[in-house]
Amino acid sequence: MPRLVWFRQDLRIADNPALAAAAEGPLLCVYVLDDAAAGRWAHGGAQRWWLHHSLAALERALAARGAALHLARGSAREIIPRLAAAIGAGEVHAGRLTEPWARARDEAVHRALEAEGRRLVLHTSSLLHEPHRIRTGQGRPYSVYTPFARALFALGEPPPPLPAPARLLPAPGAPEGLPLAALGLIPAPPIPEWWREFPAHWTPGEAGAAERLARFARAALPAYGARRNTPGVEGTSGLSPHLRFGELSPRQVWHAARAAGARGEDAFLKEILWREFAHHLLWHRPDMPEQPLQQGFARFPWRPDAALLRAWRRGRTGYPIVDAGMRQLWRMGWMHNRVRMIAGSLLVKHLLQPWQEGAAWFWDTLLDGDLASNSASWQWVAGCGADAAPYFRVFNPVLQGEKFDTDGAYVRRWVPELARLPDRFLHKPWEAPEAVLRAAGVALGRDYPRPVIQHGEGRARALAAYAALRGAAEAA
DNA sequence: TTTTGAGTTGTTCGA
DNA sequence: GTCGAACAACTCAAA
Numbered sequence: 001m002p003r004l005v006w007f008r009q010d011l012r013i014a015d016n017p018a019l020a021a022a023a024e025g026p027l028l029c030v031y032v033l034d035d036a037a038a039g040r041w042a043h044g045g046a047q048r049w050w051l052h053h054s055l056a057a058l059e060r061a062l063a064a065r066g067a068a069l070h071l072a073r074g075s076a077r078e079i080i081p082r083l084a085a086a087i088g089a090g091e092v093h094a095g096r097l098t099e100p101w102a103r104a105r106d107e108a109v110h111r112a113l114e115a116e117g118r119r120l121v122l123h124t125s126s127l128l129h130e131p132h133r134i135r136t137g138q139g140r141p142y143s144v145y146t147p148f149a150r151a152l153f154a155l156g157e158p159p160p161p162l163p164a165p166a167r168l169l170p171a172p173g174a175p176e177g178l179p180l181a182a183l184g185l186i187p188a189p190p191i192p193e194w195w196r197e198f199p200a201h202w203t204p205g206e207a208g209a210a211e212r213l214a215r216f217a218r219a220a221l222p223a224y225g226a227r228r229n230t231p232g233v234e235g236t237s238g239l240s241p242h243l244r245f246g247e248l249s250p251r252q253v254w255h256a257a258r259a260a261g262a263r264g265e266d267a268f269l270k271e272i273l274w275r276e277f278a279h280h281l282l283w284h285r286p287d288m289p290e291q292p293l294q295q296g297f298a299r300f301p302w303r304p305d306a307a308l309l310r311a312w313r314r315g316r317t318g319y320p321i322v323d324a325g326m327r328q329l330w331r332m333g334w335m336h337n338r339v340r341m342i343a344g345s346l347l348v349k350h351l352l353q354p355w356q357e358g359a360a361w362f363w364d365t366l367l368d369g370d371l372a373s374n375s376a377s378w379q380w381v382a383g384c385g386a387d388a389a390p391y392f393r394v395f396n397p398v399l400q401g402e403k404f405d406t407d408g409a410y411v412r413r414w415v416p417e418l419a420r421l422p423d424r425f426l427h428k429p430w431e432a433p434e435a436v437l438r439a440a441g442v443a444l445g446r447d448y449p450r451p452v453i454q455h456g457e458g459r460a461r462a463l464a465a466y467a468a469l470r471g472a473a474e475a476a
Numbered sequence: 477t478t479t480t481g482a483g484t485t486g487t488t489c490g491a
Numbered sequence: 492g493t494c495g496a497a498c499a500a501c502t503c504a505a506a
Contacts (some may be wrong), residue, residue, distance in 0.1 A: 137505060144503055146483065229485080274484085342484065380484085392498050393486045400486090459487085463498095470499085 002026040002087045002171035006080060007069070008093040008102070010125045011054045012206045013061050014163035017123035018093035026171035028087050029062055029069050031055060032076040033183050037105045041289065042369055043185075044364040046333040047244075049195045050204050052185035054245050056204025058295055059180065067168035070177035073184075076105060081112045087171040090118055095125025095246065099287035099371050100280045102263035124382030126243075128158045128250050129274055131283035141284040143386040148280065149273045152264055161252045195329050202241065202367065209242035213253060217260035225267045231325075231336035232409030238267070240368035241334070250275065268316075289375040290356065292384035300384070301465050303352040311452050312347050313361055314450065315415070318426050318451035321401035322346050324414035331414075335368035338404050344381035345395040350458025351463060355382035383466065391466035394459045401427035417447045 003022035007029060010016050019029075035042040059069045072079045084092055092113060097103065110120040119211065124130055132140065136149060142148035203211065215235040221395055227235030242248050249270055257268055282288050292298060311317055315326035325339035335343070340362075347358045358380040363369045379385030383393075405411055408426040412419040420430060420440035425432035429442060430450055437444065444450055 136503085140504090142504085144483065147504055270484085338485080345486095387483075387503095389485080390483095390499075395485095396487060 001090045002028065004080070004084050004087065004089040004092045004171075005029045006076075006092055007058065008094060008097060008246075009029045009244070010095040010249070011058045011247070012209070012247050013058075014164040014206065014244075015249045015252050016095075017125055017162060018095050018121075020162050021123065022091070022093045023165040023168060023374065026087075026169045028083060028089070028174045029067055029168075030071060030080070030083055030177075031058075031071055031075045032079050033071075033185070034076045034105070036074075037076060038099075038101050041101060042101060044366065044369050045197065046198075046365050046367045047369050049186040049198060049333075049368045050202070050241055050245060052180065052183070053184075053204035055183075056180055057207065057247075061206060062168065063147075065165065065168045067170050068174075068177070070174060071180060071183060072177055073182065077108045077112060078111050081116065081118070082177070084113060084118050085116065086175055087173050089171070092118065092120045093172055094120065094122055096122040096130065097126070098257065098283045100282075103286075109340070116239055118242065125249065126246050127229045128152065128254065128272070129155065129276065129277055131280040136183070140171075142280060143385045145274065145277050146278050149265070151271060152273055152276065153336070155256070158251045161249060161255060161281075183210060189315075194330075194415070195333070198367070201332050204241070204245070204247070206247045209239070209247035212238055212242060213248060213256050217256050221257060221260050221262065221268060229338045229404050230265070230341050232405055232407065232413070237335060240370075244370045275370075275373055278370070278372040278425060281376050282372040285386075287443070288379065289359070289371055292382070293379055293386045294384045294388070296469060297382070297384035300352045300354075300469055301352070304354065304357075305351070307431060308345075308351045308452060309353055309357055312343070312351065312353070312358075313347075316449050317346060318430070318449040319397040319401075320411045320415050320418055320429065322397055323410045324405075327414045329362075329365050333365065336410075339410075340374060340377070341381060342395050342397055342400045344378060346397055346458075347381045349394045349462035350359060350453050350455070351462065355379065355384070392463060394462050396455055396459075398428050398455065415448070418442060434455045 003025060005019050005027055006024045012017065012021055062069050070083065080092060097106065105119065106122065113120050129152060136142055216239065220235055220237065224235065227233055239253060243250065253272060254269065257266065262269055285293060293298060312326065315323035317323055321339060322343045325335045325343045327334040344358055347353050347466060348355050355378040359374055362374055376385060380388050383389055383391045401411065408423050411426055418426060420431065421429060421442060422436065429437065430444060442448055
């Protein structure tokens with residue numbers, strides 16, 4: 001009996017359990033762009049560029065094995081049952097998702113299929129472990145990372161990845177899908193060619209993902225622990241967008257890291273588990289993208305300010321390490337993890353802008369924008385997360401810059417107007433003597449902004465705001 | 477049920 | 492320049 005494979009966030013053919021389950025017989029491969037179901041969490045601008053190219057790559061990979069990718073746009077709730085009926089499929093196979101809107105939709109699709117005697121079969125595809133399977137000794141979901149990670153390590157090695165099916169047999173009777181261009185994924189003006197630099201940095205698709213993984217395992221993994229916090233070098237894996245779209249699976253990444261020498265509770269494997277943890281949290285707290293996990297934070301005295309938010313988004317805060325990060329984000333669709341924390345901390349703590357604003361900007365501009373990781377990380381930075389940084393931990397953007405971008409390679413690359421400043425003043429140009437600034441060709445306030453807020457003042461204000469919150473909690 | 481140890485990523489201050 | 496303590500309590504997870 002024919003089967004339908006519904007691709008969502010696992011745009012690959014290797015180690016794809018949904019595809020493997022369907023590949024024994026005739027099948028129809030489908031992708032549905034369903035923006036209405038996702039609502040405000042439909043793919044952000046940068047992700048749409050990635051998705052377009054990833055779907056193109058998947059089309060080619062399937063075609064090489066004799067199958068087409070049926071593309072559709074609209075309500076999956078209607079399209080999937082209709083296509084299943086058209087080919088007489090008894091089963092629809094897909095990878096399980098953790099986004100609340102996707103879970104609600106899967107539930108609806110399942111009911112619609114069931115009414116016609118078919119069923120939706122969900123597989124463990126984008127995570128090492130299903131979030132509802134992992135429980136504490138008391139049977140509750142984890143809310144602290146370290147015991148969660150220990151529990152996952154204690155489960156032993158994940159199963160080995162599945163091979164890609166060698167040959168696929170198309171189901172007869174499949175209706176024609178849309179051409180890729182008809183999905184309208186490539187952003188339209190008024191921001192033409194916002195993504196023009198993306199291709200220089202990224203190769204969406206399964207082959208690009210495999211190449212990146214191999215490169216990381218060979219070059220950066222051995223020194224990952226030492227170099228992952230240096231944004232001026234390629235010390236991290238850069239796999240996040242590939243993982244977000246499922247061009248490779250966490251199982252493949254895990255085993256590749258092991259094969260390349262990652263031992264025990266290796267730092268890189270722990271990062272993979274942070275991703276798992278974020279999905280675990282989202283599964284059990286579906287309001288996480290909107291609401292602080294710690295209830296008291298609902299009354300936090302944010303000071304929304306459109307001008308401050310704009311300066312942060314554009315990389316014009318006057319703090320070089322933050323501005324470098326925000327500009328890297330805009331041009332690459334990606335920001336180094338260390339810098340995400342520094343930039344996030346400045347927005348939330350010094351500037352007292354709601355973390356949801358930062359999360360929304362990241363959602364629109366990150367190629368790796370993942371609802372679970374993005375929401376959990378912003379809550380962590382803001383101090384309202386499940387396992388958050390203590391409130392008094394306010395990053396000093398100057399110290400962080402000096403510590404992690406000591407030679408200034410990162411700032412000089414992304415904030416070229418400061419490139420000629422000596423290292424000593426690169427992370428605090430406002431302290432440079434006039435003659436030094438002049439020699440470097442920098443006029444503060446003209447070529448590069450003065451800090452939007454003094455660190456000491458911002459820190460004191462943040463501590464006061466958090467103290468007020470605690471006071472309010474005690475009074476209540 | 478109670479106890480115990482511990483918790484991603486930091487900064488500042490004073491000796 | 493370096494080093495240790497303070498910063499705050501609170502809640503989680505497991506024994």
